[in-house]
Amino acid sequence: MFRYTWRTAILEVLMVLVGLLFVFPIYVLITLSLKAPGDQSGLLAPPIEPTLQNFADAWQQGGFAGALVNSAIVTLTTVALTVIFAAAAAYPLSRLGARWSKLTYFAFLAGLLLPVQLALLPLYQTIRDLGLLGTLVGVIIVYVGGGMPFAIFLYAGFMRALPGEYEEAAAIDGAHAFRTFWSVVFPLLRPITGTVVILTAVGTWNDFLTPLLYLSGTDQQTVTVAINGFVGQFGAQWNLIFAGIIISILPILIAYFLLQKYIVQGFAGGLKG
Amino acid sequence: MAIAPTVRSLAPRKRRPYRGFAHTVWWFVLPAAAFYVFAVVYPSVRGSLLAFTDWDGISPNPNWVGLDQFGRILTDPNALTGVRNTLLIAFAVTVIQNVAALLIALALNSRIRTRNILRVVIFAPVVITSIAVGFLWQNLFAPAGGINEALETVGLGFLQQNWLGNPDTAIWSVVIVVFWQFVGYSMVIFLAGLQGIPHEVLEAAAIDGAGPIRRFWSVVRPLLAPAITINVMLSLIGGLKLFDQVFVMTKGGPGGATNTISTLIYSNAFTLGRFGFGAALAVMLTIFVAVASIIQYRLLALQER
Amino acid sequence: MRKVSAVSCAVVVATALGLAGCSAGPQANSGGGEDGDTVLTVSGFAGDPTAEPLIEAFEEENPGVTVEFTALPFPGILTQINTELVSGNASDVVAVFPGNGNPIAVHALAKGDYLADLSGSDWVGNYNDANKAVMGTDGEILMGANAFTIIPAIYNTQALEAVGATPPTTFSEVLALCDTAKSNGKVAYALAGVAGGNYPYVAYALYATLVHGANPDFVAEQASGDASFSDSEWTTVLSKYREMVDAGCFTADATGTSVDVAQGQVAKGEALGIVTVSPVITAIADAAPEGTTFQTAPFPATDDASETFLPVGLGAGYGVNAKSKNIDLAKKFVDFYMSDAGLKIAVELASIYPSAPVEGYTPPESLAGVAEQAQGDQTASFPDQTWPNAVVNQTYLDGLQAFIGGQTTAEDLLAQLDSAYNG
Structure with missing residues (x-):
């Protein structure tokens, strides 16, 4: 286990094979997107003449530019609000032993159990009554509210394991409490914030049902709705569809590669003990 | 509710909780609570009330029908298939995903040189949009699709299947897709847990002459207990609520063989106009998730002691 | 309504990273014209080759009217239009199906009076009782369908x-x-x-x-x-x-x-x-x-x-949202869609089989x-x-x-x- 022995080598080979199995679907995704529609090479063979034409066509016909901007606005705003509100809420909930804070914490966690379908229609009607249907604001409110349970769960777990010494010096009156929290406590939460950011961003960017319901009927599409309409429109043209899919997942993949080291760190912070 | 004690158990137990200036900032909870009540609590309560009506999604004035809708679940063959599928998928995903994720995490916690790239590769599907994953695998599972082609290429042509068209393989195809998509998620949590285990502990056990399996069982497993708890809980809840992948790949077919409670809630409420019935299914699903979480927490809590 | 959204928009933008473009505000609902134009909203099928030319011709014939078309893919369109009709925020003109069998079929929608009666329109006379029976119910005509499938x-x-x-x-x-x-x-x-x-x-x-x-x-x-x-x-x-x-x-x-x-x-x-x-x-x-x-x-x-x-x-067609603020204009749109001019556009652009006689129509070779x-x-x-x-x-x-x-x-x-x- 601690030196590179022949056992390690076998394990290495085995794991590379496992890795290849995981890459296979992505290989098909990329290969097909690079093949010209008339390319007669086998399904799994690399393209004879790789072309980016599918990407150009998908970009032009799928309306992805506007959708990407909308998804970016929704995702960034949702992430920012979720981090601020969940970190702030988790602080008293994890630091106080009071009855109300325990109950409130449980009430938040109960949200993890509720299936979204239960709230779908009533929420739709409320959003409509507020005149927020078809606006990105409506969608953001839905996401921020729905994202609270898991984000608070992660923050509270992390904070319980965090030593309190730093805050001692900073004990201060309520008026400046948030600034103190923001400048003293929040920076200590960086690892778990990384986790919350990436998970919230992935969940928001990838969600389909919410924007389908709240945004169609306007030109405010997000990428998932755009890709669904795109598949409906181009039926069997998988080269084009896969190019569109790659366009839709590229931004979040890039964000993941940039932030990926925080993920293990964040979870590790939450699991320490 | 079952989740809370888990978190507590993740934290050091002995230290008196330091309160800092927390007692003056109870109002920090308010923005989060406002959004949460607005977007989750209030609409869920209103949604649950629909379960006691016969609302068809169209008529303006639904009638109260008490528990009738719940009674109908027990006599509706589609609903029963959906319940069975949901339990099967949740159980299979929970077991397969966690065992595999643990093995992968152990392997990638070793000295192998490709461990960093493999971590990235195996986690990558987690960030791909579920509907994109669904479309991708729908294409791979097609009768003339990538899976059958690959089996032919490596000389395993006899294993070719009509994956999504045969009810026996369709449900497992769904499990494979969910596994592919989320095993990285569990792996990362296990890796995080393994980071907390000092190498000296493992070394000491190695010197004692404990074999790999005993070493794992008696040394690693107890220390990993928090990670196991979280992983089992997340995969169980995720499996019970499964919707996107089924909705895109099979629409619940063939012949309703891959319907889950979530897809049935959607189709009953939004295409069949049986909102009351859909709401009753949603209430039942909520109860399932709650009960499953409590049971599994109790079982795993025993492990952690 | 605008006020609420403007305020929450401001709050969200200010609290977040000062992101520009909390865009637009509500636009699904029509109502008054923005720049003097009357806006008519229409929800139809994505990929329908006849929608755009039909709308252009309608706008030409009705100066001062702007039609906003929302293209919805099947089968999402069923959920979408149904939910919008029930919630009262559907487009003025919506795609619907004849008879029963799905959430936006006219017999299903008739239960909630979500569609306006079109029985006063001229084109109704072109159809026999069997056709009328699936285009409406109880003596009402709730949709126009321009093609036979x-x-x-x-x-x-x-x-x-x-x-x-x-x-x-x-x-x-x-x-x-x-x-x-x-x-x-x-x-x-x-x-x-x-x-x-x-x-x-x-x-x-x-x-x-x-x-x-x-x-x-x-x-x-x-x-x-x-x-x-x-x-x-x-x-x-x-x-x-x-x-x-x-x-x-x-x-x-x-x-x-x-x-x-x-x-x-x-x-x-x-x-x-x-x-x-x-x-x-x-x-x-x-x-x-x-x-x-x-x-x-x-x-x-x-x-x-x-x-x-x-x-x-009869294939899918258009109905008029009973809660529309532009009912007369919406009816005019459906009338145009069902008129000889409307049918001609459809016949030329899609291999449809018109549900009413069209002058000079010969079916496509296929x-x-x-x-x-x-x-x-x-x-x-x-x-x-x-x-x-x-x-x-x-x-x-x-x-x-x-x-x-x-x-x-x-x-x-x-x-x-x-x-x-x-x-």
């Missing part, structure tokens, strides 16, 4: 010639064609058995001759409780369907085949033909190699060619084989349009999948349909 067998002419065959006119010839196709390494009929596939239509085609053809009063008898699925010629429909499956008439692994793949098989000549709805001929032709032509014929179900009935039904019969008496409407609720339709779609895959027997399927019908 026909379910013929569509053949790839070159593929058919290559195996030396002609379109079969009897059921025995159908089975013979299956053998011919197989011995040439092809399949006779492409079949997509996944959701959204053409598998329900094969049974509709058999139903037209075997059930409706044999007893034109079947629908009425079933409605009054004097007939049922189980105790009717539906049993023959299923046994002939089974016969075709067993004879290898259809795409192998049909239960896992998507509609695009099946249509592609006909386009490329891997399958000789397909039994499906006429509007998809355009899509099949688009996917076909240059020079491929297609022809249609009624799909036979017995060994007497003169007994063959053709399934012909529909020549069924055009004459479609106008005559030997037609049957689609069974699902008269089913009393959406559950029957869902039971039919799910159960038939299982039947083709061999997981359900004909008796069980028909019993399930009866219980859904009476449920």
Whole structure:
């Protein structure tokens, strides 16, 4: 286990094979997107003449530019609000032993159990009554509210394991409490914030049902709705569809590669003990 | 509710909780609570009330029908298939995903040189949009699709299947897709847990002459207990609520063989106009998730002691 | 309403990273014009080639009117328009289906009075009672549908010639064609058995001759409780369907085949033909190699060619949102869509079969084989349009999948349909 022995080598080979199995679907995704529609090479063979034409066509016909901007606005705003509100809420909930804070914490966690379908229609009607249907604001409110349970769960777990010494010096009156929290406590939460950011961003960017319901009927599409309409429109043209899919997942993949080291760190912070 | 004690158990137990200036900032909870009540609590309560009506999604004035809708679940063959599928998928995903994720995490916690790239590769599907994953695998599972082609290429042509068209393989195809998509998620949590285990502990056990399996069982497993708890809980809840992948790949077919409670809630409420019935299914699903979480927490809590 | 959204927009933007562009505000609802123009909102099908030209022509004829069109893909459109109508925020003009069977079919929507009555319009006189019965209910007309959908067998002419065959006119010839196709390494009929596939239509085609053809009063008898699925010629429909499956008439692994793949098989000549709805001929032709032509014929179900009935039904169309603030303008739009000028646009741009006479219309070459019969008496409407609720339709779609895959027997399927019908 601690030196590179022949056992390690076998394990290495085995794991590379496992890795290849995981890459296979992505290989098909990329290969097909690079093949010209008339390319007669086998399904799994690399393209004879790789072309980016599918990407150009998908970009032009799928309306992805506007959708990407909308998804970016929704995702960034949702992430920012979720981090601020969940970190702030988790602080008293994890630091106080009071009855109300325990109950409130449980009430938040109960949200993890509720299936979204239960709230779908009533929420739709409320959003409509507020005149927020078809606006990105409506969608953001839905996401921020729905994202609270898991984000608070992660923050509270992390904070319980965090030593309190730093805050001692900073004990201060309520008026400046948030600034103190923001400048003293929040920076200590960086690892778990990384986790919350990436998970919230992935969940928001990838969600389909919410924007389908709240945004169609306007030109405010997000990428998932755009890709669904795109598949409906181009039926069997998988080269084009896969190019569109790659366009839709590229931004979040890039964000993941940039932030990926925080993920293990964040979870590790939450699991320490 | 079952989740809370888990978190507590993740934290050091002995230290008196330091309160800092927390007692003056109870109002920090308010923005989060406002959004949460607005977007989750209030609409869920209103949604649950629909379960006691016969609302068809169209008529303006639904009638109260008490528990009738719940009674109908027990006599509706589609609903029963959906319940069975949901339990099967949740159980299979929970077991397969966690065992595999643990093995992968152990392997990638070793000295192998490709461990960093493999971590990235195996986690990558987690960030791909579920509907994109669904479309991708729908294409791979097609009768003339990538899976059958690959089996032919490596000389395993006899294993070719009509994956999504045969009810026996369709449900497992769904499990494979969910596994592919989320095993990285569990792996990362296990890796995080393994980071907390000092190498000296493992070394000491190695010197004692404990074999790999005993070493794992008696040394690693107890220390990993928090990670196991979280992983089992997340995969169980995720499996019970499964919707996107089924909705895109099979629409619940063939012949309703891959319907889950979530897809049935959607189709009953939004295409069949049986909102009351859909709401009753949603209430039942909520109860399932709650009960499953409590049971599994109790079982795993025993492990952690 | 604007105020609320503006305030929360400001809050969100300020609290977040000061992101620009919390865009737009509500725009789905029309109402007053923004720059003097009256705005009419229309929700229709994504990929409908006639929508845009129709709207342009309508705007030209009505200066000062701007039409905002929302294209919604099937089947999401069902949920979308239904939810919007129930919630009161649907477009002024919405796509709807005739009869019953889905959440935006007019009989289902009539229960909540979500659609405005159009019975005062001139075009209503062009339709017979059977058509009016599925376009509305209780003496009201709730939609206009400009096209008939026909379910013929569509053949790839070159593929058919290559195996030396002609379109079969009897059921025995159908089975013979299956053998011919197989011995040439092809399949006779492409079949997509996944959701959204053409598998329900094969049974509709058999139903037209075997059930409706044999007893034109079947629908009425079933409605009054004097007939049922189980105790009717539906049993023959299923046994002939089974016969075709067993004879290898259809795409192998049909239960896992998507509609695009099946249509592609006909386009490329891997399958000789397909039994499906006429509007998809355009899509099949688009996917076909240059020079491929297609022809249609009624799909036979017995060994007497003169007994063959053709399934012909009104297709989807437009209705007017009863809560629209522009009801008169919305009605004007539907009237225009149903007018001679509107029909001409549709006829020119899509291979549709107009539901009312159009001056100078000749059916496209591909529909020549069924055009004459479609106008005559030997037609049957689609069974699902008269089913009393959406559950029957869902039971039919799910159960038939299982039947083709061999997981359900004909008796069980028909019993399930009866219980859904009476449920």
